[in-house]
Amino acid sequence: MKKVLVLLLSFAMVAVMAGCGAPEEEQPEEQIDYDIAMVTDAGMIMDGGYSEVAWTAISKFGSEKGVSHKYYKASEASETAYKEVIDNAVDKGAKVIVADGYSFEDVVYNAQKEYKDVKFILIDAEPVDQESGKAKTGDNTAVVIFASEQAGYLAGYSAVKDGKTQLGFMGSTKNPTIMDYGYGFLQGAEAASQEDGVSVNVKYHYCTDDDDRNSILDMTSEWYQSGTEAVFACGRQVEQPVIEAAELNDKKIIAAETDKSQMSDTVMTSAVKDISGVLEELLKQYKSDEFPGGSAEYYNAENNGIWLDMENSRFSSFSKSQYDSIFDKIKDGSIVVKKYNSGDISSLGLSNVSVSEI
Known part of the structure; x- marks a missing residue:
């Protein structure tokens, strides 16, 4: 099957x-x-x-x-x-x-x-x-x-709250966006593990030029076969092979950037960015001669620029009320998520989460 x-x-x-x-x-x-x-x-x-x-x-x-x-x-x-x-x-x-x-x-x-x-x-x-x-x-x-780090935090937090303590992170390359996803994922898993009093193991990998579709499929399959329950796949290079590995091993994947629930029943949820809404607004500003040149605009939980897909999610136990609670804490600043430039992974101060960098 x-x-x-x-x-x-x-x-x-x-x-x-x-x-x-x-x-x-x-x-x-x-x-x-x-x-x-x-x-x-x-x-x-x-x-x-x-x-x-x-x-x-x-x-x-x-x-x-x-x-x-x-x-x-x-x-x-x-x-x-x-x-x-x-x-x-x-x-x-x-x-x-x-x-x-x-x-x-x-x-x-x-x-x-x-x-x-x-x-x-x-x-x-x-x-x-x-x-x-x-x-x-x-x-x-x-x-x-x-705020990729906030989206990643929601992914890691929800996975552990859903009862999964053997996780993986697969990034398509080592750039700031992918690293922010990964750092946020680890911090979210840490917060949930502390609340629930559990230990979490995370296999962690950034792809290089040596990684092709088959090697990503093989590596992720090995993770799943050794007990990994869900992998956070960030980047289009890795999504498809990770999905195939999840299909083969009856495990789960967390997708990134857009709602990928239609791609496979193995997609547990997606860490989403409002790319469409933001781009439409910028094009409207361009058309109205109000183009915001020379500036950087930041989109995060505070202005609803990122979220975790709950409508099409396939969680076993993580609920909408749990999601709303953690999202609101990020939104009001009660939770501050560190970005990749905070240092290496050891700088995140993880205690309940063990990371195996591969």
């Missing part, structure tokens, strides 16, 4: 790729200029995650407001390819460019200076010069930062 579930999941993904994984089919008809451009890395667009939500928000706004829009996907994961898609978008008339995440921090750092008449929106990253490490947000750039 487990093999059947995995095969069905694989067929479903093939169907998605066939139907919209030539995602260019979703593009507007060809024309001369496109006012709004979304530039992405070399991964899939319609992947159920960040990219799909961002593009759907752009398409909805463009269609409703009569604003032309198009996305440009990099041919490969490289700075050169990222620069090429931005150049291409500008050549096609882009007046505002939405950059698809952390991969574009260095490219946007330079592009905002080169194309001063173009507006840039960079989500979950700041424009940073790769050589010097200097961060600079130009007057034509709006930076959006979500």
